[in-house]
Amino acid sequence: MTRRAAITGFPVAHSRSPLIHGYWLKHHGIDGTYDRVAVEPATAETFYRAFAKSGLVGCNVTVPHKEVAAACCDELDDAARAMGAANTLWLDDSGRLMGANTDGLGFLGNLDQQAPGWDARTKSALVLGAGGAARAIVWALASRGVEKVLIANRTLSKAQDLADRFAPVAKAVSWDYLADILGRTDLLVNTTSLGMEGQPPLDLDLSPLPVEALVTDIVYAPLVTPLLQAARDRGHPIVDGLGMLLHQAVPGFERWFGVRPEVDDALRRLVLADLGVSP
Ligand code: ATR
Numbered sequence: 001m002t003r004r005a006a007i008t009g010f011p012v013a014h015s016r017s018p019l020i021h022g023y024w025l026k027h028h029g030i031d032g033t034y035d036r037v038a039v040e041p042a043t044a045e046t047f048y049r050a051f052a053k054s055g056l057v058g059c060n061v062t063v064p065h066k067e068v069a070a071a072c073c074d075e076l077d078d079a080a081r082a083m084g085a086a087n088t089l090w091l092d093d094s095g096r097l098m099g100a101n102t103d104g105l106g107f108l109g110n111l112d113q114q115a116p117g118w119d120a121r122t123k124s125a126l127v128l129g130a131g132g133a134a135r136a137i138v139w140a141l142a143s144r145g146v147e148k149v150l151i152a153n154r155t156l157s158k159a160q161d162l163a164d165r166f167a168p169v170a171k172a173v174s175w176d177y178l179a180d181i182l183g184r185t186d187l188l189v190n191t192t193s194l195g196m197e198g199q200p201p202l203d204l205d206l207s208p209l210p211v212e213a214l215v216t217d218i219v220y221a222p223l224v225t226p227l228l229q230a231a232r233d234r235g236h237p238i239v240d241g242l243g244m245l246l247h248q249a250v251p252g253f254e255r256w257f258g259v260r261p262e263v264d265d266a267l268r269r270l271v272l273a274d275l276g277v278s279p
Helices: 019-027 041-049 066-072 078-083 103-114 134-145 156-165 175-183 226-233 242-247 252-257 263-274
Strands: 001-010 030-039 056-063 086-091 097-100 124-128 148-152 170-173 187-191 214-217
Touching: 001 019, 001 252, 019 030, 019 263, 041 066, 041 148, 056 156, 056 187, 066 097, 078 097, 078 103, 078 134, 086 252, 103 134, 103 214, 103 242, 124 134, 124 175, 134 148, 134 156, 148 156, 148 175, 156 170, 170 175, 170 214, 242 263
Parallel strands: 001 030, 001 056, 124 148, 124 187, 148 170, 187 214
Antiparallel strands: 056 086, 086 097
């Protein structure tokens, strides 16, 4: 029987997940589908609570439903529990709804692929931003054993809330002290929307940052953000954000369709072309 999965959220029209999973379904010749299912906020709780009746074997969850989806699951993995948010759901053999959060794994998978050995070189990380993506990345860094994760955000109170969730590894810092902190940073991560097409660039003087420090951005349009370009010009290793989007999709596909897919160059090119972003 055809196995059906989908991206659920509101809106879902912009999601690249159908393209990614569609590529893997075709590549592996699997009898499966991956569609878009728009779930209006007012009906979200009913939808996830009655997921077994949806006809889907599982789904991805995007904004604004990651928290409500987690609350509707019968069981969560460590990441989803720590974040209070799920982006990947599936039904187990007895029909129980299981939830995982793979955003952090996507972040780790991207760095592991593009900058192997980065974790052995990272004692102290600086995360800019304190939204949903930052939450996943702070979890990821802590789970990989990074000793210190500092969080700076325009709204300091949000950085503090996030740091509290992952204390004592995580700590909020004021944006005003970044020059000092950069001098002791091994990994710099931008999770804000600054640098995205149509947004102002992130205005940060990188000169205090040690030249071997790795710089990465979750923004992938443009692929090389002004931050990444400035870092590259100063000789830092850089990793773009596209791989996080691609790698977060891997565990869901494996759950629903039984094959662990690869993030390869052809997939990167396909998604970049669809985004209209030059490689
Ligand atoms: P995501 O799920 O992608 O993390 P989000 O939850 O909306 O998205 O978070 C966006 C992040 O970008 C936040 O940290 C936000 O800062 P605030 O918490 O102060 O809103 C940050 N951000 C967005 N626009 C910004 C700007 N113009 N200057 C600085 N930070 C900005």
